Amino acid sequence: MKLPKFHLSFYLGGAIVLCLLVIAIFAPIIAPYNPFEDFRGLENLSPSFENHNGHVFLLGTDQLGRDLLSRLIFGTRYCLFMGCLSVLFAACIGIPLGLYAGYIKSADRIISKATDILMSFPAILIAIIVVSILGPGLYNAIIAVGLTSIPAFIRLTRGQVLAESRKEYVMAAQSIGVRTNRILFQHIFRNIVSPLLVLTSLSLGAAILESASLSFLNLGVSPPAPEWGSMIRSGMETFLSTNPWVSTFSGFCIFLNVLGFNLLGDALRDKWDPMLRGK
Amino acid sequence: MLQRLFESLLTLFLALIAVFFLIHLVPGDPAQVMLGEKASPEAIAAIRTELGLNDPLPKQLIHFVGRVFQGDLGKSIRSGHPVLEEIRARLPATIELAVVALIFSIVFGVLLGMFAARKPGGIVDLCLGMVSVLGLSLPIFFLGLLLILVFGLHLQWFPLSGRVDYSVDYVPTTGFLLFDAIIDGNWDLFVSGIRHLILPAITLATIPMSLIARLTRASLMECLKADYIRTARAKGQSEWILFFKDALRNALLPVVTMAGFQFGLLLGGAILTENVYAWPGMGRWIVFSVEGRDYPAVQGAVLVFAAGIIIVMTLTDLLYRWIDPRMRIKT
Numbered sequence: 001m002k003l004p005k006f007h008l009s010f011y012l013g014g015a016i017v018l019c020l021l022v023i024a025i026f027a028p029i030i031a032p033y034n035p036f037e038d039f040r041g042l043e044n045l046s047p048s049f050e051n052h053n054g055h056v057f058l059l060g061t062d063q064l065g066r067d068l069l070s071r072l073i074f075g076t077r078y079c080l081f082m083g084c085l086s087v088l089f090a091a092c093i094g095i096p097l098g099l100y101a102g103y104i105k106s107a108d109r110i111i112s113k114a115t116d117i118l119m120s121f122p123a124i125l126i127a128i129i130v131v132s133i134l135g136p137g138l139y140n141a142i143i144a145v146g147l148t149s150i151p152a153f154i155r156l157t158r159g160q161v162l163a164e165s166r167k168e169y170v171m172a173a174q175s176i177g178v179r180t181n182r183i184l185f186q187h188i189f190r191n192i193v194s195p196l197l198v199l200t201s202l203s204l205g206a207a208i209l210e211s212a213s214l215s216f217l218n219l220g221v222s223p224p225a226p227e228w229g230s231m232i233r234s235g236m237e238t239f240l241s242t243n244p245w246v247s248t249f250s251g252f253c254i255f256l257n258v259l260g261f262n263l264l265g266d267a268l269r270d271k272w273d274p275m276l277r278g279k
Numbered sequence: 280m281l282q283r284l285f286e287s288l289l290t291l292f293l294a295l296i297a298v299f300f301l302i303h304l305v306p307g308d309p310a311q312v313m314l315g316e317k318a319s320p321e322a323i324a325a326i327r328t329e330l331g332l333n334d335p336l337p338k339q340l341i342h343f344v345g346r347v348f349q350g351d352l353g354k355s356i357r358s359g360h361p362v363l364e365e366i367r368a369r370l371p372a373t374i375e376l377a378v379v380a381l382i383f384s385i386v387f388g389v390l391l392g393m394f395a396a397r398k399p400g401g402i403v404d405l406c407l408g409m410v411s412v413l414g415l416s417l418p419i420f421f422l423g424l425l426l427i428l429v430f431g432l433h434l435q436w437f438p439l440s441g442r443v444d445y446s447v448d449y450v451p452t453t454g455f456l457l458f459d460a461i462i463d464g465n466w467d468l469f470v471s472g473i474r475h476l477i478l479p480a481i482t483l484a485t486i487p488m489s490l491i492a493r494l495t496r497a498s499l500m501e502c503l504k505a506d507y508i509r510t511a512r513a514k515g516q517s518e519w520i521l522f523f524k525d526a527l528r529n530a531l532l533p534v535v536t537m538a539g540f541q542f543g544l545l546l547g548g549a550i551l552t553e554n555v556y557a558w559p560g561m562g563r564w565i566v567f568s569v570e571g572r573d574y575p576a577v578q579g580a581v582l583v584f585a586a587g588i589i590i591v592m593t594l595t596d597l598l599y600r601w602i603d604p605r606m607r608i609k610t
Binding site: 117120132209217218240254266 | 290293294301304305306312412413415416417418419420421424425427428432540543544546547548550551554555565566568569570572574577581584585588589592
């Protein structure tokens with residue numbers, strides 16, 4: 001079978017994402033222990049193959065004696081869940097707003113100005129503001145991260161609609177009196193799906209990074225949930241000098257996850273939409 | 280130019296209104312949320328009166344805007360101190376960190392970009408490509424943690440946290456530690472401040488540096504292909520002057536804009552960096568305030584961040600028009 005021609009980064013990013021998906025789905029089978037089970041007297045163990053009363057902790061244990069490997073494996077679920085849901089939330093709001101902004105001039109002025117203002121502020125600041133209103137927690141963090149991703153979807157969709165609306169098929173639909181919503185959602189939307197998919201992949205990396213940042217700041221998912229951002233924080237707060245593994249392994253997992261989605265997004269962008277490069 | 284200034288003022292005013300509504304978007308009674316579920320009805324009523332929450336919304340808005348223009352941002356619920364005082368105590372630390380990181384990212388970013396553009400495909404260029412991809416995927420707090428582990432805990436070259444050693448006395452004059460140390464001639468304080476600043480500044484500067492380096496490289500390579508460079512080369516101009524005088528000057532124009540816009544990114548990064556290094560600045564304070572549901576403090580902090588970003592972006596825009604005559608002609 002001949003594989004389609006893609007850049008190396010596509011295969012590398014795809015392999016990372018696929019591995020993480022498999023780990024997330026089969027976490028209860030793959031993880032050697034329950035991520036919440038604490039082994040008394042076996043706290044802060046370093047990574048080793050050593051047998052401790054019949055238990056082997058490959059990546060060691062945390063400050064409460066919980067198996068680090070199992071917590072990292074279950075953490076993949078939190079990471080992907082938060083990333084995917086927040087990007088879905090952003091796409092569901094950002095794409096329709098972008099469609100209207102690109103097609104209806106009066107809507108464009110308000111939506112574009114609001115987008116410009118939102119984009120000039122750092123995403124983490126906006127996320128913190130949203131969490132300050134809604135309060136910390138898993139679903140509130142998803143909303144906060146999702147809201148920060150909306151402007152990117154609006155801007156891209158708007159640009160694509162502006163380009164598409166000058167094409168003949170749109171003018172033909174307008175001339176026979178097709179309703180605006182039908183033109184936008186059935187005609188134009190179908191033709192701008194590829195760049196939006198690229199943006200979704202790139203946004204996933206950013207969303208994962210941001211949700212981990214919120215948890216690191218104690219404003220997202222809180223302990224004892226095995227979320228990587230909060231695991232870094234708890235590792236740093238307690239035994240960084242004697243047991244740096246909790247923080248470093250969790251940080252490396254976030255890095256790998258974001259890298260996978262970024263590489264995949266970059267490769268898809270180069271393949272499907274070279275015009276997006278640098279935007 | 281006037282239109283740009285008007286737009287900035289309008290954005291600032293919109294930010295002010297958004298900050299006002301922050302407290303009103305809280306689900307339930309904001310006073311109850313701030314004081315917790317165990318708060319007595321008397322305490323809740325007192326807070327409601329203090330914050331003016333019993334008044335009609337338009338009256339509250341006018342009152343809030345009026346107070347902000349008079350420099351009154353209310354009192355912190357947790358400390359009881361005026362919010363403006365709290366900001367004054369912390370803002371210099373954040374500005375100092377952000378400015379040092381910005382200088383670091385511009386200097387090293389431009390240098391790296393220059394070397395990469397000089398030999399495309401060379402070692403520096405390849406390294407820059409790798410750093411760009413990896414840097415954008417690396418959480419800033421993880422980078423900070425790695426630097427602490429290597430340079431703080433293992434090599435013990437730099438302190439792990441804080442802004443100054445406990446053994447060194449520091450009574451703030453302006454709040455800018457390095458500046459105060461130079462004015463007072465207190466070199467122990469200066470050295471201690473620099474040692475504490477290096478790791479957070481490197482952490483904060485890494486991502487903007489890679490972005491600036493990429494932009495410098497791309498811009499410089501485009502300039503080197505331009506007709507005026509080809510003409511100058513044909514007339515026998517030396518490569519050295521071509522690169523540094525003719526190409527670099529034009530190539531740095533977009534870098535100026537980029538550096539200005541990076542300020543927002545730097546402030547966002549500062550929130551995380553300050554929390555990694557226990558840096559006593561605005562970023563650490565805003566997180567503490569959000570955790571403690573101290574809304575007057577959150578409002579004050581958000582307003583300062585928003586004003587900082589809008590002012591820097593406006594100045595960058597005006598600076599760009601000043602250094603690039605083509606922009607003036609267009610407008």
